[in-house]
Every structure is written in structure tokens, then in C-alpha cells.
Amino acid sequence: MMNSVKLSVIYYSATGTIHAMAERLTLAGEKAGAEVRLRQVSELAPPEAIGSNAAWSQHVERTRDEPRAGADDVVWADAVLFGTPTRYGNVASQLKQFLDTLGPQWAQGLLADKVYAGFTASMTAHGGQETTLLALYNSIYHFGGIVAAPGYTDPLKFADGNPYGVSHVTGGNNSNPLTDVEDAALDHLAQRVVHLAGKLRSA
Numbered sequence: 696m697m698n699s700v701k702l703s704v705i706y707y708s709a710t711g712t713i714h715a716m717a718e719r720l721t722l723a724g725e726k727a728g729a730e731v732r733l734r735q736v737s738e739l740a741p742p743e744a745i746g747s748n749a750a751w752s753q754h755v756e757r758t759r760d761e762p763r764a765g766a767d768d769v770v771w772a773d774a775v776l777f778g779t780p781t782r783y784g785n786v787a788s789q790l791k792q793f794l795d796t797l798g799p800q801w802a803q804g805l806l807a808d809k810v811y812a813g814f815t816a817s818m819t820a821h822g823g824q825e826t827t828l829l830a831l832y833n834s835i836y837h838f839g840g841i842v843a844a845p846g847y848t849d850p851l852k853f854a855d856g857n858p859y860g861v862s863h864v865t866g867g868n869n870s871n872p873l874t875d876v877e878d879a880a881l882d883h884l885a886q887r888v889v890h891l892a893g894k895l896r897s898a
């Protein structure tokens with residue numbers, strides 16, 4: 696394990712979609728030989744907002760004891776995959792708040808020279824997935840990070856169709872589960888960042 700690539704999968708999920716994508720990335724990262732930390736960022740929404748949505752309340756309950764992300768999970772990693780549902784075409788404030796706590800590490804250059812990529816979900820097709828990933832990457836550029844967008848680097852990317860990262864359309868009531876198409880794209884993303892981070896380490 697000592698020489699393996701270190702991958703952190705850091706995400707926010709209200710109703711479980713991004714959580715499921717993060718778990719798939721974790722397995723794929725481990726299969727690619729990485730040591731992986733799976734971390735959720737803290738929930739910030741008020742209890743009345745969470746309580747107004749049964750799926751949200753259930754997810755909060757289900758993941759209550761899962762490890763929370765800290766700055767060290769980024770500093771430690773060679774590669775970081777950030778996941779967020781779209782919020783009006785933008786990064787969820789919970790993940791943004793986590794990024795906004797990284798000022799001290801940013802000031803010391805501890806966020807630079809790592810491989811980063813993102814994953815997201817929206818309820819509708821064209822609902823803001825690409826803008827969410829591009830908004831996320833604005834922060835990565837400021838870190839001095841290396842955005843390892845998947846592009847169309849494998850034929851399978853022509854099936855999921857998102858060169859900026861990986862994304863899923865949840866449909867009404869968030870009822871569409873992940874399909875083989877998204878699973879394949881998630882596996883490819885994890886393999887790619889682990890491979891690139893390994894190359895960077897040995898360069």
C-alpha cells in the first residue's frame with residue numbers, strides 16, 4: 696500500500712445519487728490499485744428543509760456515521776474526485792463550503808499539482824450538469840490543480856456523453872438508478888485519475 700496512489704472521493708449528496716456514484720468510484724479506484732478515502736462533506740441545510748423531503752431525511756439518517764471530509768483528505772491525496780448534485784446549474788453550497796474552508800492549505804500550496812476531476816447529477820437532461828462541473832473546476836484552477844477531464848478518451852464516453860466528468864440524470868423523484876453506462880463511465884474516470892496521478896508521482 697505504501698507506494699500506491701492515494702485517491703480521495705469527496706462528495707455531497709442529499710438524496711443518495713451522488714453517494715452511489717462515489718461508492719462506485721471508490722471500488723473502481725481500489726481495483727485500479729489506489730488507496731481510497733471516501734468522505735462526505737457536512738450537511739449545512741436547516742432541519743426544516745431536510746425534513747420537508749423524505750428521501751433527503753432518510754439519506755441523512757443512513758449516512759449519519761460515515762466519515763466526514765477534512766482538509767487533510769485533500770492534502771493527503773494524489774488525486775481527488777469531487778461530487779456534487781447540480782443546484783441551479785451550480786455546485787451545491789455544502790461542497791462549496793468545504794472548498795471554502797481550504798484557504799490555509801491553498802495558501803501553503805498544498806492543493807496544487809494533484810489530479811482532480813468531478814462528477815454530478817441533475818433531475819433533467821441539460822439541467823446544468825456541464826455548468827456544474829465547469830463551476831467546480833474554477834476552484835481547481837485556483838488550487839493549481841490538474842483537471843483530468845475524461846474527454847472522449849475511451850469509446851464508452853460516447854455512451855454517457857459527458858467529456859467534462861461523469862453525470863447522471865436522475866429523472867422525476869430522482870427515480871432513475873445508475874445504469875451500466877454511468878457505471879462504466881465512473882470506472883473509467885477512477886482508472887484514469889489513478890493512472891495519471893501514478894504517472895505524475897513517478898515523473
Ligand SMILES: Cc1cc2nc3c(=O)[nH]c(=O)nc-3n(C[C@H](O)[C@H](O)[C@H](O)COP(=O)(O)O)c2cc1C
Nearest residue numbers: 708709710711712713780783784816817818819822
Ligand atoms: C435547490 C435545488 C436545485 C436544483 N437545481 C437543479 C437544476 O438546475 N437542474 C436539474 O436538472 N436538477 C436540479 N435539482 C435536482 C438535483 O440536482 C437532483 O435531485 C440531484 O442531482 C440528486 O442528487 P442526490 O441524490 O445525490 O442529492 C435541484 C435540486 C435542488 C434541491
